[in-house]
Structure formats: structure tokens, C-alpha cells
Amino acid sequence: MRTLGAFLAAALMAAVVGCGKGEDAKANAETGEPKKTLSSTEIKIDGSSTVYPILERMSELFNEKFPEARPTVGTSGTGGGFKKFVNGEIDIANASRPIEEEEADKAKANGIEFVEIPIAFDGLSVVINPKNTFAETLTVAELKKIWEPGSTVKNWSDVRPGFPAKPIQLFGAGTDSGTFDYFTKAINGKEKACRPDYQASEDDNTLVQGVAGDEYALGFFGYAYFEKNTDKLKAVKVDPGTGPVGPAPETIANGTYTPLSRPLLLYVNKKALDRPEVMEFLKFILTEGKNSIGDVGYVPLPEEVYSLVMARLEAKKTGTLFQGAEVGVGIDDILKRESGN
Amino acid sequence: MTSILAPSANLKGRKRKAAIFGWICLASVLLAGALLVVLLVSLFKDGLGRIDLKFLTSFPSSMAEKAGIKAGLMGTLWVIGLTALIAVPVGIAAAIFLEEFSRRKNRLTEFIQINIANLAGVPSIVYGLLGLAIFVRTFGMGRSVLAGALTMALLILPMIIIVSQEALRAVPSSYREGSVALGATTWQTIRRQVLPAALPGILTGVILSVSRAIGETAPLIMIGAVTYLNFTPTGLGDTFTVLPIQIFNWSSRPDKAFATNAAAAIVVLMAVLIVINSVAMVIRYRTQRQR
Numbered sequence: 001m002r003t004l005g006a007f008l009a010a011a012l013m014a015a016v017v018g019c020g021k022g023e024d025a026k027a028n029a030e031t032g033e034p035k036k037t038l039s040s041t042e043i044k045i046d047g048s049s050t051v052y053p054i055l056e057r058m059s060e061l062f063n064e065k066f067p068e069a070r071p072t073v074g075t076s077g078t079g080g081g082f083k084k085f086v087n088g089e090i091d092i093a094n095a096s097r098p099i100e101e102e103e104a105d106k107a108k109a110n111g112i113e114f115v116e117i118p119i120a121f122d123g124l125s126v127v128i129n130p131k132n133t134f135a136e137t138l139t140v141a142e143l144k145k146i147w148e149p150g151s152t153v154k155n156w157s158d159v160r161p162g163f164p165a166k167p168i169q170l171f172g173a174g175t176d177s178g179t180f181d182y183f184t185k186a187i188n189g190k191e192k193a194c195r196p197d198y199q200a201s202e203d204d205n206t207l208v209q210g211v212a213g214d215e216y217a218l219g220f221f222g223y224a225y226f227e228k229n230t231d232k233l234k235a236v237k238v239d240p241g242t243g244p245v246g247p248a249p250e251t252i253a254n255g256t257y258t259p260l261s262r263p264l265l266l267y268v269n270k271k272a273l274d275r276p277e278v279m280e281f282l283k284f285i286l287t288e289g290k291n292s293i294g295d296v297g298y299v300p301l302p303e304e305v306y307s308l309v310m311a312r313l314e315a316k317k318t319g320t321l322f323q324g325a326e327v328g329v330g331i332d333d334i335l336k337r338e339s340g341n
Numbered sequence: 342m343t344s345i346l347a348p349s350a351n352l353k354g355r356k357r358k359a360a361i362f363g364w365i366c367l368a369s370v371l372l373a374g375a376l377l378v379v380l381l382v383s384l385f386k387d388g389l390g391r392i393d394l395k396f397l398t399s400f401p402s403s404m405a406e407k408a409g410i411k412a413g414l415m416g417t418l419w420v421i422g423l424t425a426l427i428a429v430p431v432g433i434a435a436a437i438f439l440e441e442f443s444r445r446k447n448r449l450t451e452f453i454q455i456n457i458a459n460l461a462g463v464p465s466i467v468y469g470l471l472g473l474a475i476f477v478r479t480f481g482m483g484r485s486v487l488a489g490a491l492t493m494a495l496l497i498l499p500m501i502i503i504v505s506q507e508a509l510r511a512v513p514s515s516y517r518e519g520s521v522a523l524g525a526t527t528w529q530t531i532r533r534q535v536l537p538a539a540l541p542g543i544l545t546g547v548i549l550s551v552s553r554a555i556g557e558t559a560p561l562i563m564i565g566a567v568t569y570l571n572f573t574p575t576g577l578g579d580t581f582t583v584l585p586i587q588i589f590n591w592s593s594r595p596d597k598a599f600a601t602n603a604a605a606a607i608v609v610l611m612a613v614l615i616v617i618n619s620v621a622m623v624i625r626y627r628t629q630r631q632r
Contacts, residue, residue: 057403073569
């Protein structure tokens with residue numbers, strides 16, 4: 001009976017609220033561009049759940065412009081997405097870390113060429129409880145001491161003399177995520193190398209709760225989760241040896257928040273680029289769509305990088321620039337190095 | 342004297358033990374019930390206000406207040422409907438074979454029996470891997486409604502078979518003997534006597550297994566069910582998403598407005614579950630009354 005009541009209430013509300021579709025149609029008419037129609041063949045996208053909010057936003061905006069287009073976005077993780085991508089099952093893989101050599105080899109073996117498209121920055125945020133006033137800055141070496149495999153750090157006092165002798169509670173991304181891969185590479189120097197005895201979760205909100213509830217906790221996750229929880233968390237200023245810098249849109253974009261700024265990437269099957277709807281979708285992301293990347297908690301790349309990427313896309317230039325790239329190298333450096341050749 | 346008093350004192354003690362046991366059982370029920378009530382109250386408090394026609398008829402969106410569950414709701418109805426259509430007849434048929442046609446145990450049926458019992462305990466993600474390898478890749482179904490439903494059917498088959506077997510076993514053998522004595526064939530006996538008598542028990546199994554399938558996320562993500570899409574399935578070969586995937590995605594978003602959406606979607610999911618199960622419940626109620 002309760003559910004029946006709920007439905008009745010829902011029906012009543014709907015009658016009051018009405019529908020907002022008229023506004024969308026108006027917005028479309030205002031752009032005044034000649035009306036194109038695209039194929040309704042699915043644009044198959046799958047991969048990182050970190051990058052998902054960006055792709056969801058892009059697909060939604062793209063659909064406002066081209067209602068007939070059918071982008072579909074899955075969330076099977078960076079690794080899961082690449083597995084499907086190298087089998088030719090999807091058109092676009094979204095990734096929170098560059099493609100690995102092994103994955104690229106498999107793609108090659110299956111005759112799949114890809115174009116690599118960086119779309120945004122994320123600043124992996126190292127966070128502590130707001131009550132923690134002693135560890136507001138940590139050096140990369142100290143972070144390594146905490147997280148490296150075989151780490152003997154049990155108390156905060158093991159990290160730096162003068163810190164309280166309280167047990168340190170560690171929270172971090174699960175081992176299947178690109179976030180984990182990138183963090184371990186940036187801090188410990190080797191992908192997936194990490195002490196095993198920390199609280200791991202694929203759900204970043206669980207990590208937020210964990211750090212927010214423990215005065216002596218330390219955790220890491222994507223900037224978006226820190227940004228939405230600044231009342232419950234404090235970000236650690238990370239010092240790579242050139243002075244401590246905290247995560248913020250400016251420091252992530254200009255590369256001073258290093259080594260934990262990371263590019264978020266799309267990998268597109270070259271064959272799929274022959275389909276106008278796929279090409280149109282990617283161009284849309286790099287032109288109109290990129291302005292909305294900030295809305296979902298990520299940091300857009302500098303303008304000139306987008307134009308360099310656009311040129312690569314239009315030339316259908318295959319291969320990876322980011323695979324094996326040193327962490328913390330500016331994204332424009334990488335692209336310019338390429339365009340200089 | 343003592344010989345008369347002693348047993349009565351003993352009886353008192355035993356009655357007290359029985360009463361204590363009764364209280365413990367009641368406490369267990371209340372604990373389970375209270376947890377459910379707490380869960381429901383918090384869900385309804387968070388989610389009910391979010392449910393309106395627009396929520397039910399909108400596609401996923403990056404803005405929490407614009408997002409809806411149309412794709413998930415339709416996907417769930419397609420997948421669960423199809424799963425039940427596949428798994429229920431096959432499961433009941435398998436149970437009938439194992440109970441009625443192979444009463445004398447041989448190696449093969451014992452082997453099958455052990456396997457079914459073990460399969461019932463396999464984690465659901467393993468079925469996802471199986472579905473991905475067999476249906477999606479080998480049979481080339483892609484990440485379609487059909488592949489999803491077949492994977493889910495595999496997932497719930499062991500449970501349906503085991504519960505149906507129990508139900509068939511509970512039918513007194515005098516039913517079968519009487520029917521055969523009157524000249525009915527084995528098939529007639531099963532169809533007209535055994536199956537109707539076992540139906541309430543079988544339907545309980547169906548309800549339990551469909552309830553499990555409707556909440557599964559992992560195997561469907563594994564076979565490639567998506568999270569964002571702007572259309573609903575129109576056929577067996579279409580891409581789809583389901584409500585639990587939407588709920589899982591929303592509950593893990595940084596923006597807390599999505600948590601309200603998740604609560605609302607859970608309320609809808611429960612409503613769908615009740616509607617689907619009520620079909621089985623009505624049939625069960627009717628068959629029980631006829632007897």
C-alpha cells in the first residue's frame with residue numbers, strides 16, 4: 001500500500017511540476033548552426049569511472065545538439081575498458097592513466113590502431129582530517145615512506161620526528177583503479193607497488209567518510225571528491241622538493257601541483273574515426289564540450305593544448321605519447337615535443 | 342512424594358527454557374524487522390520527495406536534478422522479464438527431471454546434483470565473466486539485453502532448481518501412486534498431480550531468485566551494461582542499463598545531490614520488485630486455496 005501511495009504522490013507531483021523540454025529546444029535553435037543529422041549507430045564508450053562524469057556530461061550536451069546520436073558510456077574501470085578496447089568491442093576507452101605497454105601490444109596484435117586524446121586534468125588529492133594540524137605539508141619522500149611496499153610506518157611519529165605518536169590510518173583507492181596505478185607510480189616510483197595494509201575502496205565516498213571520521217587518517221583520491229567535501233577534509237600540500245603546493249584548479253592546470261596532477265585520457269579506435277558521429281563527438285568535446293569540464297569537478301587543459309590535440313585528431317595521428325612518460329611532466333611539453341618532430 | 346514432585350519441577354524448568362528460546366527467536370525477528378524499518382524509513386525520507394514523473398521519464402544526466410531513471414527502469418524490466426522467461430521453465434524442467442525421471446540415482450545425476458549445489462554458491466561476478474566469454478564473445482551477442490538476461494538466468498538457475506526439487510520432494514508419494522494406479526502415465530501424473538501440488542513451493546523459489554537477480558550489478562557491468570545512454574531497449578540486441586547500476590553510480594558520485602537520486606531509485610527498484618513478485622504471489626495464493 002505504501003508503494004501505491006508513493007506512485008499516487010509521484011503522479012500528483014508530476015502534474016504540478018510539468019516538463020522542462022521546451023527550454024532545451026530553444027537553446028538549440030539559438031546556436032543557429034546549420035542542422036546536421038548524425039547516424040544513430042552507437043558510439044560505444046567504456047572505461048574509468050573517474051572519467052565517467054566528464055563523458056556523461058559530454059554525451060548529454062552532445063545529445064542536446066544531436067538528439068539522434070547514441071553515445072553509451074560504461075563504467076567497467078580503466079583496465080576493464082582497455083580489455084574491451086583492444087578486442088575491438090568499443091570505439092572509445094576512457095582512462096585515468098596512460099595505456100600500458102601490454103595493452104598497447106594486444107591492440108597491435110589485434111590490428112587496432114588508436115588516437116590518444118588527453119581531455120582534462122585531475123589532481124590526486126592527499127587528504128587529512130580537518131583536526132589534523134601537524135601534517136598540513138608532506139614531502140614526496142615522506143609520502144613514499146608511508147606508502148611504499150614494506151613500509152614500517154605505523155605511527156605519525158615514524159613519518160617525521162615531532163609528529164604525535166598516534167597510529168596512522170590509511171585510506172586509498174582499490175588496486176583495480178587507474179587512480180591507484182597513478183598514485184603508486186608517482187609516489188613509489190612503480191605502478192601498483194604499495195603497502196597492502198591500508199583501507200582500500202573502489203567507492204571514493206567510503207574513503208571520504210573514513211578520513212572525515214578519524215583524526216589521524218590519511219587518504220588519497222581524485223580532486224573532485226575533495227572539492228565537494230572541503231568541510232570535512234583538508235588537502236595536504238605536497239612538496240616535491242620545490243616547495244609545498246596544494247591541489248587547486250590553478251595549480252593542477254599550470255603543473256605546479258606535481259607529481260600528483262594527472263591527465264585523463266580518451267583512446268579512440270582509428271577505424272571508428274571514419275564514422276562521422278564519432279569524429280563529430282570528439283570534436284565537440286575539444287571545442288564546445290571542454291568548457292563544461294570544470295562543472296563536474298575536473299580541470300580543463302590549457303587552450304593551446306586542446307588545439308594541439310585537435311590537430312592530432314584531425315590528422316588521425318596514432319600512437320601514445322603518455323605511455324611511460326615521466327609523471328609530473330607538463331602535458332603541453334609532451335605534446336609540443338611531438339609536434340616539434 | 343519426591344517421585345511425583347521431581348518431574349513437575351523438571352517440567353517447569355523445561356517450560357522456562359522453551360520460553361527463553363521463544364524470546365530469543367522473537368528478538369531475532371524484531372532485530373531483522375527493525376533494521377528493515379530503519380532502512381526503509383531513511384530511504385523514503387531521502388528519496389520519496391525526489392520521485393516524480395520527470396524522474397521516471399528522464400535519461401541519466403550529469404546534473405543530479407535533471408537525471409532520471411527511464412533507461413534503468415526499462416532496462417531492468419527487459420532484463421528481469423526475460424531472465425524469468427528463460428530461467429523459470431528451464432529450472433522447473435531440470436528439477437522435474439532430477440526428481441521424477443531419475444529417481445534411481447546414478448553417477449550422472451549425482452554429478453549434476455553436486456554441481457548445481459556448488460553453482461548456487463558461486464559469486465555473481467564469476468557468472469559475469471562466464472557471460473562475457475560465452476554469450477558476449479563466443480556467441481557474438483555483444484553487450485545486449487539478451488546476453489544480460491542469459492547471464493542472469495544462469496545465475497538464478499541453481500536456486501530455482503534446488504528449491505523446485507525440494508518442493509517436488511515434499512509431494513507425498515501417495516499422490517503419484519494413486520495417479521499411476523488409476524492408469525495415468527508418468528507425464529500425466531506429473532502434470533496433473535505432482536506439479537500443481539508443488540507449485541506454491543516452486544513459486545517461492547522463483548520469488549527468491551528473481552529478487553536476487555533484480556539487485557545484481559557486478560555481472561551486468563562485467564558483460565558491458567552501460568551507465569549512460571539516451572535510449573531504451575526496443576529489442577533483444579540493444580544496449581541497456583539497469584537500476585542497480587544507476588544506483589551504484591549515483592551513490593559513488595562526489596556530488597551529494599546524487600545520493601538523493603540513489604535513494605529515490607532504490608524506492609522505485611523495490612516497487613518494481615514487489616510488482617514482479619506479486620504475480621508469483623497471486624498464483625501461489627490461488628493454488629494454495631484450491632487445495
